[in-house]
Each structure stands twice: as structure tokens, then as C-alpha cells.
Amino acid sequence: MNKIYVVGIGPGKREAMTAEAESALAGSDLIVGYSKYIDLVRPYFPNHPVLDTGMRKETERCRMAFEKANEGMTVSLVCSGDSGIYGMAGLIYELSTEFPETEIVVVPGITAAISGGSVLGAPIGHDFAVISLSDLLTPWELIEKRLKCAAEGDFNIALYNPSSHKRHDYLQKACDILLTVHSADLICGYVKNIGREGEAAVVLTLGELRNTQVDMFTTVFIGSTRTKVINGKMVTPRGYRDV
Amino acid sequence: MNKIYVVGIGPGKREAMTAEAESALAGSDLIVGYSKYIDLVRPYFPNHPVLDTGMRKETERCRMAFEKANEGMTVSLVCSGDSGIYGMAGLIYELSTEFPETEIVVVPGITAAISGGSVLGAPIGHDFAVISLSDLLTPWELIEKRLKCAAEGDFNIALYNPSSHKRHDYLQKACDILLTVHSADLICGYVKNIGREGEAAVVLTLGELRNTQVDMFTTVFIGSTRTKVINGKMVTPRGYRDV
Numbered sequence: 030m031n032k033i034y035v036v037g038i039g040p041g042k043r044e045a046m047t048a049e050a051e052s053a054l055a056g057s058d059l060i061v062g063y064s065k066y067i068d069l070v071r072p073y074f075p076n077h078p079v080l081d082t083g084m085r086k087e088t089e090r091c092r093m094a095f096e097k098a099n100e101g102m103t104v105s106l107v108c109s110g111d112s113g114i115y116g117m118a119g120l121i122y123e124l125s126t127e128f129p130e131t132e133i134v135v136v137p138g139i140t141a142a143i144s145g146g147s148v149l150g151a152p153i154g155h156d157f158a159v160i161s162l163s164d165l166l167t168p169w170e171l172i173e174k175r176l177k178c179a180a181e182g183d184f185n186i187a188l189y190n191p192s193s194h195k196r197h198d199y200l201q202k203a204c205d206i207l208l209t210v211h212s213a214d215l216i217c218g219y220v221k222n223i224g225r226e227g228e229a230a231v232v233l234t235l236g237e238l239r240n241t242q243v244d245m246f247t248t249v250f251i252g253s254t255r256t257k258v259i260n261g262k263m264v265t266p267r268g269y270r271d272v
Numbered sequence: 273m274n275k276i277y278v279v280g281i282g283p284g285k286r287e288a289m290t291a292e293a294e295s296a297l298a299g300s301d302l303i304v305g306y307s308k309y310i311d312l313v314r315p316y317f318p319n320h321p322v323l324d325t326g327m328r329k330e331t332e333r334c335r336m337a338f339e340k341a342n343e344g345m346t347v348s349l350v351c352s353g354d355s356g357i358y359g360m361a362g363l364i365y366e367l368s369t370e371f372p373e374t375e376i377v378v379v380p381g382i383t384a385a386i387s388g389g390s391v392l393g394a395p396i397g398h399d400f401a402v403i404s405l406s407d408l409l410t411p412w413e414l415i416e417k418r419l420k421c422a423a424e425g426d427f428n429i430a431l432y433n434p435s436s437h438k439r440h441d442y443l444q445k446a447c448d449i450l451l452t453v454h455s456a457d458l459i460c461g462y463v464k465n466i467g468r469e470g471e472a473a474v475v476l477t478l479g480e481l482r483n484t485q486v487d488m489f490t491t492v493f494i495g496s497t498r499t500k501v502i503n504g505k506m507v508t509p510r511g512y513r514d515v
Contacts, residue, residue, distance in 0.1 A: 043291060119394035120509065143381075154361065166510055179421065266362045
């Protein structure tokens, strides 16, 4: 049967891939993906045929995967982090109605909230929300509403896509919304280049974060009122110690 | 240097562990953990010394890990899913101030929202929240507030610990809160025994979920208003197809 693996490769380093992801890629006739993600896995599978596509060609890329599968190939479609969280799994299912003969296997991966969290300490040790600040596919008003609701629920928050060339002030706008609920000394943090060269973690307050410029390779963590700093690590206790 | 790895082992099957988790366990002198999680990894490392403890002895278990590390051992403390999300990483950092000579390495793992999501389809393909329904360590009022806020923000939601012997009606109570915001035909789903024998996924409406009894080995997924069913899979599109 024609088969597409939608593979979450994690942050990029091979050690953070699951065995399942590794063997899906190894067992595929073709690896398809956005060129930046292809670059991450190519060194591990140097002899594998790959097909890379540009950014923002998601529908095209997924269609290409189905077409190659229809030619009889086993295809892996790579996603950074997890394949389901802001990944291609949803779009593959949407298009699957046009390609009913293709089997779909979603292979999960370590998303940035988890890999970045392990670098910062334990920032999402209790209930948390994940919000993308990209308004390419989501109205900014809905993003604002979600930020407000997450702050009101005192959730830890992981912010994806906190910045881009065109959206250099979005993190500042997001912090201003959070500051309508939280105080400026709320513990926050961010991690750059998770699991890659140049990995760096910073712990700071929400007030400081508001005036910080981060790049698009950064994941930002907002604390809850229970979050604290322990030996330079950002930690949200679950509460075991109080029992 | 004395060293503790806090290892997220994912849902349980070996293929869902990362290479990093695998080598942390393989390279440890001792594997410490709650007996149920020790049972999951013991078959993969049959000759490794292990130390298992009962449930709800989290502080004791972590202290034991530090004490063994202080004796010069490299210790792995295993957590199901991720080590940071409702795991032991936070508690280890809290206790680390008493054991400053021990190095701590947090090894991330695939949490149930991700592994369960890949079984159901792509339920958390857009902004989402993770909430535990256990009120052992969190006041029920805060859980209720977070459910309300997450529903108002139209987040997808993954519910952990939806049930236990003493809390058989908590999922029903949670659904009743969600129903004050969402309609009864909102798409939901749940996965039992993720990555283990007896794995089963069900897609249903919020109204049906309200009247369903799930067990403690189940992770529940609440849709957003954009979630739909495609060929029996629960899918929350990110919106690529509309571009």
C-alpha cells in the first residue's frame, strides 16, 4: 500500500529523535520537506533521495508527498518538532480525502515547548498553553484573546514564532497583553537554537522580556504566578514538595 | 561529578523513546522510579539495577536519587511521557539546593498530548492547553477556572488524569464547565493505553464525552470550534489550506 509517514524530527539533533522517527526515515524511498528541515536530517541519511520545497508552500509540499506515494514510493514528510503541533499532519489528513488509497502514519516528535523546557529547567511543570504569535494563518485578534485567557487562567505559556522580519514587535505586543493580568516581575525565559549550535537560554522577568528583541529561532516561556528561579533555572513546581 | 538524569521515557514503547533517553538509561548505574514506570523500561535494560518506589512518594523518590548520586552513582530517574510536564524535573530542581554537588540533566520525552494526538489524528494542530484534572496537588477551583479560560480562548485542550477511583465524576464535571462555553456537538476524542497493549482511540462529541466513563490510563482531547472529523480522525487544521 502507498504510505506517507508524517515525521516529527524534534529540535534537530539526532539524539532527540525517537527510534520510530529514525526508522521511518531510514525505511522511506523519499524524504520530503521544507529545505531547512531537510538540511537537518540530510547528514543522518546521506544517500537518501530528498525533495525539498520552499517555505509557505505547505499545500503543494503535501500534495507532492501524496503524488510520490501514488507512484508506489514510501514517503516521509519531515516536520520540525512534533508532526501534529503546527505541523503537517492536519493538512495531510485534509488532503487525504483526495488520495484515499494512501495510508497515513503520524510519527510524533519532541516539540519546542518540551525540548526548550528541558534546557531552561522545568518551566511547564504544571498546566500550560502553547500559542503561536504568527498571524499568517490566524487573525491577530484571536491570538490576543488567547493570550488574555491563558494569563487569566494563570497557565504557563510557551510562545512559538515570537518574531519574524515583518513582525519584530509582536512579542512586545504580546507582553503588553500579559501585563494587563500579570505583574512585571513574573518569571519568564527564552531559548534560542534549541538542540542546535548556538543554543542559549535566558531567564528574565516579564517586564524585561517586553523590552527584549528575540529572533525567529527562539521559543519564549511565560511563567505562572507559581514559577520561580532556582540556581538560574526556570521552575514551575507541581506542588509535590508541599504534600 | 555526581549526576542525575531526569528521563522522559514517552508513552512506554521503546520506539517512542529518544536516542538520548535510551543512552542515559543505558549509561546509568541505577534506574530509579515509580514501579509502574520501572516495569515499562525494565525489559529493555534487563541487567540494570533498579530501585522502584510506590505512588505518591515523589519527594522520597527524588531524595533517594540524590543520595545514590552522592554515593558516586550515575542515576536515571524515569518519568512517563516528558520529564518536565507533570514530571519529576521540577521537584529535582527544588531539592537540588540541598545537594549542590549533583549535576542535573533533564532529558525530554514524548508527552501524552503528543503521542495520543498522533493516534487520534491531529487534534492539537493549533494553539492548545494541557490541564490535569487531578486535584491532589491543585485546588479544584483553579482547575475549573483554567477549563473555563481555555474554552473561552477556543483552545484545543488535552486533559491529563481525567479519572481515578476517587474521582470518577471529574471528567463529567469538567465537561459541564466546557459546555457553558461550547456546544454539545464540539468534536472531542480520547485515547486509552497510548503506545501500549490495548491502545484504543475514540472520536465523539462533547455531549457524548460528558456521559462517558474513562479510566486513569486515558488522555482526553477537547476540540476547538475549528476541529473536524476526517475519515474517523480528529483534526484541527492550522489553516494552510485556506491560504
